[in-house]
Amino acid sequence: MKKRIGIVEDNRDLREALAMMIQFTEHFELAGSYENAEIAIESVPQSKPDAMLMDINLPGFSGIECVSVLKRNNPEILFLMCTSYEDDDKIFKSLEVGASGYILKTDGPTKIIGALDDLFDGGSPMSSNIARKVVASFSKFETKNAAIQSLTLREKEILEWLAKGKMNKEVAADLEISTGTVRKHIQNIYEKLHVNTRVEAVNLYLKR
CATH class of the missing domain: 1.10.10.10 (Winged helix-like DNA-binding domain superfamily/Winged helix DNA-binding domain)
Known part of the structure; x- marks a missing residue:
């Protein structure tokens, strides 16, 4: 059975490119594509995607706020942040509200599809730059914790x-x-x- 993928992306050209990418992938089908978080929050419960590709910088509610609302009401949906932002705050806030992965738009179609596959296999896909930041943050935490101890x-x-x-x-x-x-x-x-x-x-x- 094909996995249903939803997209939230305010850039029309990119949203259409992502939608086409999903439609041309044999084991995926497009559940819906949305230009902002408000439309997604209203529509996703009806379209019932298995996973969502989520931008962060959206007009109105941010992608992080969108994930927070949708994950709370639809815990079965998997969320993959697909964004241009690499700053630590957005990475960890995304993971805190329920995103299972975080990749960069610059990674390209092949890596995005691979990340979705990894998501459904139980993984937490991340761009290499993002993974390094996460590892570095945990390393800092362990160092601080050791000092306190x-x-x-x-x-x-x-x-x-x-x-x-x-x-x-x-x-x-x-x-x-x-x-x-x-x-x-x-x-x-x-x-x-x-x-x-x-x-x-x-x-x-x-x-x-």
Whole structure:
């Protein structure tokens, strides 16, 4: 049975080219093509696609907002972002709201079809540039997490107090230690987390 593919793309020429690409692929059929998110949100529940090729920069609702709404109401649909954007924020927001893959328009028809095939095989297709960004982000997360884990229980305790806005004198009183000891612990925290200020230390701790 052919897989039904929907398209959301505001550029008419590209939308028609993508539609033609889907129609000329033997194991796919076009479920519908839409010029904006609002039309897609209204039409997709009736057209019942198996997967959607989704642009991000759309007039009105963005492609990310479109995926968020459609995925919530149609969890069985797979979403493949097909966009020109490579910035980290859009990549991770797309994945957070339910997209299963993220490719670039510049990848070309063959790779887009291959990405759809991969999607139906249970994969999470990504352009090579995008995959490198995702891997780098996880690497940064692991590095930060390792730094936090290197803190002693006392250092974590002090960071918790700092995160609540306590001053050194207040922390010392609460923990029944000297302010000099608090300062020493804070200096150790800075060194382990590779930061220079209290704000940086607290932000890193809270984002772990």
